[in-house]
Amino acid sequence: MTRYRIPEKTRLYARHDMIDKHTELPPLAEPRARMLYAFLSQQRSVKEQSELYTLVVTLVQLGMDTHDLIDTETTKRSEADMRSRQLKVLAGDFFSARFYQLLANAGQIEMITKISNAVCEVNRLKVNLYMRMRSLRMTTEEYFKQAVQLRSQLFEHFSGMLEGATARVWPELLEGVSRCEVALEELERSESMDKFEKSWAYWHVLQVGTEEDRHRLASQTLEIGDLPALLQKYDIRALLSAKLRQSAEALKSAAAKLDSEELTLDLSAIADGMVNKLSGAMPALNETR
Template sequence: MTTYRISEMTRQHAKHDMIDLHTELPPLAEPRTRMLFAFLNEQGSSKSYSELYTLVVSLVQLGMDTHDLIDTETERRSERDMRSRQLKVLAGDFFSAKFYQLLADAGQIEMISRISNAVCEVNRMKVNLYTRMRSLRLSAEDYFGYAVQLRSEMFQQFAGIMDGARSRVWPELLHGVGRCEVALDELERSGHEDKFEKGWAYWHVMQVGSEEEKQRLMYEKPDKGFILSLLHKYDIRAHLTAKVKQAADSVKAAAAKLESDKLERELTDIADSMLARLAGSMPALNETR
């Protein structure tokens, strides 16, 4: 079995002096790429392209995630912030262009079409999400569902080239891993006052909070003390921790349906690695535990 080295290869393709110097990139989609590589590499019809397919998806996902980091605020920025913003735009485009080049060089024109269509669908879903966010027509679970879909769509395309039970179980596994990733990221996000707005915790309070709390969230920039009081009052960390554990359990349950012990072990390891992130997560807003 080919050794998994997608993260190393992605970083190598993404490396550029200007990007390294002037901006930060988002983390790689490690759990999803590990799972995709494991599936493709154990299937005869796709094994020879398992590394290429996983690499290009990793690069496209990195490009989209980098674009998502672009600050859309209109206030005046420092020269350093402006340069970082410009580099995020260019970096996202650069990573996306790499995927075309790699697949074209390999003669994989059909896969270019598959992935391009997936990118279009992801962008369509983002527009729908942002429209609902602006109009405040969004529940916490709606937001969570959109976030999972946005992470899953690019990888969902590969169900069509998988065989038998793998094709049937793939969507279930992808959904479980996506839920786990989203819950972990939202748990981390809730602990930062500059990221709290429009995250799961924000929408949860907008759904169950008092009118005074909702008004403050809508019309004021929430400060550290206010956010900390909301986290405690509404058990935000407990809710998100439960989501992580439930999602990890669902991944392990779905993995048990596969006839491959090797795949089941790899998927169990992926789930355990996400649970390890939970165990090592930092206290919200530097609170002590």
């Protein structure tokens, strides 16, 4: 049996003294990576490359997520903030370089092209999303749907490497995992003043809130001390928690249709692991295959 090593190997290739010292990185796309590895490991044609493919996609996703953390405000910053911002730019590029290096060394030139094209599509979707945001007319459902699509896009093309019924159900399962991840991330964002703007909670209040609350958001006059009361007023945590649980149950139901009991169990564990994070519990996932 091969031990699942993607998180350790990703951190190994992403590690750099300057990055570790001066900036923080986003979390790994662990649920999507774990699902991808589980599926590729059962395909005879790509089984030997399952770890490599999952590793490079995880590195590419980490690079894009790191670039997304870059603050675009033009206000004066401290030296430490400037250094952190510069390191995020360089870190994202560094992770992308690792992806090219690993695939080139393995002679996987065609895969470089496929993933690069997927990255271009992700960036196109991001531009469209940002343009919609600027209009301040986005609904929560539109926002959530596009956030899920952004998370799924890089992993979607792997359906072409899967066989039979597994290939047909891959998009549905990928969307299910991505919906769970988005719900978890939006819970975190809703409780941070730095991340609240343009989050799901932000669009929800802008959509259903009182005229006064909508004005505070649109005019950017919301104070940090106002956030807890606003979240409680609109029941933000309960709504997102319910969305996470519903998405996890839908994912488990879709996984139950698979012919592979092993894949069904893996996906159920991934879903339960994300739900368990609502209470801070650690997921109990099977580490061997």
